Amino acid sequence: MRIVTVTAAVVLAVLAGLLVVKTRTDDHAAAEVRPVSITAADTRPMLGVIGDSFAAGTALGGAGGQGFPMMVAERVGWRWGTTAIGGTGYVAQLPGTLPYDGGQVDRMVAARPDVLVVEGSQNDGRADVAAVGRAATALYAHLRRALPRTRIVVVGPVASNSAQAAALGSVDRAVGDAARAAGLPYVDAIAEGWFTDAQAALIGEDHIHPTWTGHQRIADLLGADLTRLGVLPPARV
Template identity: 40%
Template sequence: MFILLVAANAMLVLATRQLDTAVTVAEPYTQVTARADELTVPAVTPSPTPMTPAPAAATEVLAVYGDGYALGNEQGGLGVAGWPALVAAGSGMTLTLHAAPQAGYVSVGSTGQNYPGLAETGPVPDAAVTLVVGSRNDRSADAATVQANAQEIISDLRAAATSTAIVIVGPIWTDDDAPADILAVRDAVEAAATAAGVTFVDPIAEGWFAEPTGLISFDGISPTDAGHAHLADLITPLVNAALGQQ
């Protein structure tokens, strides 16, 4: 009997110990597999890359030598309204203007210079196109001297800008009846241009101001702003043609 009690007590103790023993159970887990295109990636803003502006394209240079027609006056053609500025803008060029009222190939202008003097003191070595325009101010000059001085300025312009295209525009008259002395100046300038092998344009023969109404001011000489725009329309194609030959 005593043996049965001892065995029962031992079994009770063993059962109690089994109940007191901690049992650890692994927590279930779920594996998640996501495709790359389903992943959310925080947006990344790239640092701005400094932009260096492209250098402005260099423009060709237009050199103009002339008299009051090129310079303009209070009756028309001052500054950007003048035909030289309009021609440069229309051709996409940079203007360099050397002009003086009353100047001509022989006639000395308000600056104390004639055309050869203007070219001597104002050379433009980088000129792509060079225009010399005029001049009715030489009407009292000896035709042979006009021709010699025209040849001189052409030579000087070539020496200053060896690659420039030279265009010589004869004297401009403001109606369709140019007097004989102006025609003599025209012929002398044309002879110089022909001898030098440069382009000559004859505004008298082409009738640039054969119909001057609205284009010439009350003094009968000075182009108005409209007259300068008219001159620009006539001269711009000459410059573009010369530029295309460069």
């Protein structure tokens, strides 16, 4: 396990907003990410998550930093942190936000996570697929240069139902192809059936974002994938 020494300057920088950000209002819901506790005495490994409102959490589930990033990390006794911003993606952005590379990478690099998950994004469903692929390729290259010791795993767009899964197929392929070309493990949430019509009760009233129980399902499935890939230990009993 890599031991991280966090100086007072880094602690102040994180508290000032290098890592944890308040998510912007997206088309459907908003949330605030809970600040991450990073102290010189806390040398546990860290799980970081770059992503959209699924990772940030919303009022329908996962608000206040209680979503799947926290669940996955706490089950294995790790620290966690997310820079996720609702409405964003590899190229997608809402007014006042930036896509992943421009809006989240610097904050995540400052945190130096041991394992980094890049999730999404459903928001790229209306974007040019070729542009998504190019942006994903550039993002992974940036992350590998900036975080050479971090184990990076890419999670494809998370669909909310079966129809959306079909509509996101081209984005899923573009992101997956870019991840594999970069030599990064790819978790295909659509192929694994994280949310189909059979899990409609786990999606909120907006028919897009997961409920609290939906976040538990993501944590179960993603945690198992990360353990299978050898980047996380098995969950504690």
